[in-house]
Amino acid sequence: MSGVKRDWSGKLKRDGPKPAHPAPARNAFTPMFERLRDELDEHHDRRERIVKLSRDITALSKKIIFSLQRVRKIEPQLPKNIQDEVDARLAEIAKLLAALAPEIQGLNRYRYSRSLMCLEELVEALTFAHYLKTQTLIRYEDLCATVEDLTRQGIAAVATSSEDQVMTDAADGPKQADATKPDPPATVSLTQDDYLYGIFDLTGEMMRFATTTLALTGVLAGSESSTSGDEPRTILQDMHDLGSFFEMLPVGGGSRFQWEKKLEVTRQSVQKVERLGYDWIIRGSEKPKGWVPDLSALDQGPPEEDE
Known part of the structure; x- marks a missing residue:
């Protein structure tokens, strides 16, 4: 005769499938808390994306600075090999800025400011490159315009890649054109x-x-x-x-x-x-x-x- 199974409190264990849990009670406050839950999930997901992009931009900015430290004198044109390295990494940064821009519009620009230390590193790289060419400090307004232009270049590069992908998939059938006018692309702003x-x-x-x-x-x-x-x-x-x-x-x-x-x-x-x-x-x-x-x-x- 097999022994009787009991739980930790000494009660007999129920054989067979466990009973289904009753549906949670809902009231007038339930939708509000569900919206708050969704907002928190969205916030954490957005912050995770921003942190990842920020790390990549920081790493590329540091590589630009390392390349610029190989310059030996201040002159209007950087050595060609160093300029090529800087341009290549700026092109990568531009694509990352294009992905970052939609995440930090409006109040989100300040909400996630502690996760955007990459912009300080990017400012350091761009101002250092400008100094090595002109021996002057770039103005805040000019630097803001430079970062916005980089973002637009990244958006254009991503759009070109998407168009190339669409051309390769054209055999799947034509897509209906969207008659609505597209919104202007979001850009990254410096504080x-x-x-x-x-x-x-x-x-x-x-x-x-x-x-x-x-x-x-x-x-x-x-x-x-x-x-x-x-x-x-x-x-x-x-x-x-x-x-x-x-x-x-x-x-x-x-x-x-x-x-x-x-x-x-x-x-x-x-x-x-x-x-x-x-x-x-x-x-x-x-x-x-x-x-x-x-x-x-x-x-x-x-x-x-x-x-």
């Missing part, structure tokens, strides 16, 4: 915080560029000629100006901690280039070829971070 934090990070790349070019060429990077008759302007003067402007600015509308942290890193970058230039002028004749200064004495604050 002032994106611009300022990207410029903060630019000072770190300028410091690395100054260190590398001085070690390899023996002169501080800068313009080769001056129209006013004065000495050519160097990257040290540019960093002095940037540092002074940031010191005069009030704290931005974002996190005060993040602002002060980036400002401190900017101060360190300016000090490193100052020491780099002064050591070279004062003791330059004693330095062997390829000499790189030891800047560790200035690293007394928080470590510099790429964000």
Whole structure:
């Protein structure tokens, strides 16, 4: 005789299929909570897509910066091999921006701002490329137009790929044309915080560029000629100006901690280039070829971070 099966409370277990659970009770509030559930699911799905696109844009922007760090002097045209690399990665970024744009329209642009750190990295890459060509800082309005143009290029590239796919599937039968006028494509917009934090990070790349070019060429990077008759302007003067402007600015509308942290890193970058230039002028004749200064004495604050 087989034993009797009981559950954890000592009651006899029921043989056969389990009884169906009763349908949940519905009331006047049920539709409201169902809508909230759907909105939360949509929010988490959208945020996941934005984070993935942001990571890809950040990675490509960093690769652009790595390519630009191989430039050895400031001149209107980048070396062809470096320009080709930059253009190829910008084309990939354009497609990612085209996918990102519909997700961050309206209030969503600010709702997901913490997930859009990729735009600061993109600002850093674009401003660094502009500086290496012109030795000037690109204006906020011009940079916004550049990012919007990149988005439109990405939309056009995606549309072209879709048309090619439609042409290959034309044998399936003609599709009815849509008579409605299409809405203008959504674009990615930059905020002032994106611009300022990207410029903060630019000072770190300028410091690395100054260190590398001085070690390899023996002169501080800068313009080769001056129209006013004065000495050519160097990257040290540019960093002095940037540092002074940031010191005069009030704290931005974002996190005060993040602002002060980036400002401190900017101060360190300016000090490193100052020491780099002064050591070279004062003791330059004693330095062997390829000499790189030891800047560790200035690293007394928080470590510099790429964000």
